[in-house]
Amino acid sequence: MHEMSLAESVLQIIEESARAQNFRRVRCVTLEIGQLAAVEPDAMRFCFDAVTHGSIAEGAQLEIIETPGEGCCEACGKTVALQEQYGLCPQCGSPRLQIVAGNQMRVKDLEVE
Numbered sequence: 001m002h003e004m005s006l007a008e009s010v011l012q013i014i015e016e017s018a019r020a021q022n023f024r025r026v027r028c029v030t031l032e033i034g035q036l037a038a039v040e041p042d043a044m045r046f047c048f049d050a051v052t053h054g055s056i057a058e059g060a061q062l063e064i065i066e067t068p069g070e071g072c073c074e075a076c077g078k079t080v081a082l083q084e085q086y087g088l089c090p091q092c093g094s095p096r097l098q099i100v101a102g103n104q105m106r107v108k109d110l111e112v113e
Contacts, residue, residue, distance in 0.1 A: 027112065036082060
């Protein structure tokens with residue numbers, strides 16, 4: 001389950017931000033997770049709760065915003081919505097799709113005390 005290592009990375013970002021900005025408690029964490037990032041939101045919530053136990057983020061609410069997948073077809077040049085990483089261009093049928101959005105995960109916002 002790679003969500004555990006992702007949750008650990010999120011905690012590391014939180015702790016580094018706390019040192020830099022001098023806050024003591026995190027109330028809410030908002031993550032943006034792309035539909036193509038291969039991150040299961042429920043698993044991420046479970047892992048986040050586990051890794052934040054005993055930390056400044058213990059008990060923090062985790063909000064997840066899913067961002068849509070998008071690709072550019074190298075054959076026809078169209079930008080198209082993607083539901084999966086591999087597939088055919090819905091415009092021309094080509095398999096040469098380059099992902100341009102929706103495969104990232106980032107900490108969007110921290111609500112702190």
